Amino acid sequence: xxxxxxxxxxxxxxxxxxxxxxxxxxxxxxxxxxxxxxxxxxxxxxxxxxxxxxxxxxxxxxxxxxxxxxxxxxxxxxxxxxxxxxxxxxxxxxxxxxxxxxxxxxxxxxxxxxxxxxxxxx
Amino acid sequence: xxxxxxxxxxxxxxxxxxxxxxxxxxxxxxxxxxxxxxxxxxxxxxxxxxxxxxxxxxxxxxxxxxxxxxxxxxxxxxxxxxxxxxxxxxxxxxxxxxxxxxxxxx
Numbered sequence: 001x002x003x004x005x006x007x008x009x010x011x012x013x014x015x016x017x018x019x020x021x022x023x024x025x026x027x028x029x030x031x032x033x034x035x036x037x038x039x040x041x042x043x044x045x046x047x048x049x050x051x052x053x054x055x056x057x058x059x060x061x062x063x064x065x066x067x068x069x070x071x072x073x074x075x076x077x078x079x080x081x082x083x084x085x086x087x088x089x090x091x092x093x094x095x096x097x098x099x100x101x102x103x104x105x106x107x108x109x110x111x112x113x114x115x116x117x118x119x120x121x122x
Numbered sequence: 123x124x125x126x127x128x129x130x131x132x133x134x135x136x137x138x139x140x141x142x143x144x145x146x147x148x149x150x151x152x153x154x155x156x157x158x159x160x161x162x163x164x165x166x167x168x169x170x171x172x173x174x175x176x177x178x179x180x181x182x183x184x185x186x187x188x189x190x191x192x193x194x195x196x197x198x199x200x201x202x203x204x205x206x207x208x209x210x211x212x213x214x215x216x217x218x219x220x221x222x223x224x225x226x227x228x
Contacts, residue, residue, distance in 0.1 A: 035218065044223040045158070045166065045209050050216045059216030062123060095165070106154045108213045112165040 002026035002111065004096050009116030014087055020116050022079040022096030027111075030054075030074035033099035035109055036081045038092040046092075049081065050099065050107060057103075086120045093117050124149045128210055128221030135228065141197040143224045145210035150190045154214035157186055157195045160223075161206045169208075170195065202228060 008020040022034070036048040049070040050059040058070055069082040079096050098111035125148040135141050145155065153173040158166040168177045170186035173193055183198045197204055205228055210221040 037220075044207075045160075045211075045220040047211075047216075047218045047220060050218065061217055103215070106213045107216060107218050108156060108171055109211075109218075110168065114165060 004098065004111060004113035006094060006096050006113045006116035009094065009118050011119045011121060012086055013122050014120055016086055017082065017084045018086060018118060019083070020081040020094055020096075020118070022081075022113055024077050024079075024098075027098070029072065029077045029079065031101055033101070033103060033107060034070075034072065034079045035097040035099055035107070036068075036070060036079075037095045037097055037109075037112075038090075039095070039115075040089075040092040043092075048094070051079070052103065053101065083118070086118075088120045091118060091120045123217055124151065124212055124219060126210055126212055126219045126221040128224055130224060131222060132225040132227070135200050135226070137200055137202065137228060139200045141200050141204075141226060143195045143208055143210075143226075145188075145193040145195070145221050147191045147193075147212055151212045151214045153189050154212055155186070155188065155193045156211045156213055157184075158209045158211060158220075159204075159206045160209065166209065171213075197226075200226075200228065 006022050012018045051070045055072045071080045093115040095115045096113045097109040127146045155173045157170040160166045174186045185196045207223045207225045
């Protein structure tokens with residue numbers, strides 16, 4: 001069964017850091033671009049970041065660039081999101097999502113994980 | 123960056139009604155536009171991509187149209203299971219921005 005499973009969520013104090021992981025099963029992650037998307041409680045979807053299959057090209061939401069970092073370890077079939085200097089506004093369900101093999105035809109998402117909840121609170 | 127503006131933010135309609143949601147891009151994105159349906163507590167489900175291509179398994183009452191900057195999602199005959207929030211998303215390149223969402227109620 002093809003699936004993405006996020007982990008690493010939890011409660012963190014403001015100003016602290018947290019790292020999320022996304023493990024893939026049933027597919028070879030290194031073949032695909034990967035996204036992070038977040039959703040604050042009761043709010044809409046917010047695109048966070050995208051990484052190319054080889055990990056060389058990284059793209060970020062303007063509002064999060066500099067605090068968040070996307071990375072991947074293709075040998076472990078795993079995607080990561082490092083989040084620094086967290087604030088209560090970062091409280092959200094963080095989804096990893098699978099993109100295309102190449103970006104010349106767009107970066108459409110075709111598979112979502114179930115999400116990892118991050119709560120930033122003192 | 124290109125902004126995506128969806129309207130309305132919410133709507134209430136009757137069973138069998140025709141429902142229309144619009145999405146406007148601040149700059150042209152040709153047809154790199156997807157529509158997502160999200161039910162409470164669920165992962166988003168892809169309805170339409172390439173502005174008008176119906177994803178496999180999605181009922182034909184969902185239709186998409188538009189190109190460039192103006193796009194429309196239409197539910198031709200609203201059903202109880204269509205109660206959800208709908209999002210447009212540009213995907214021509216990063217950032218793959220979402221619209222703010224439209225909550226559809228009956």
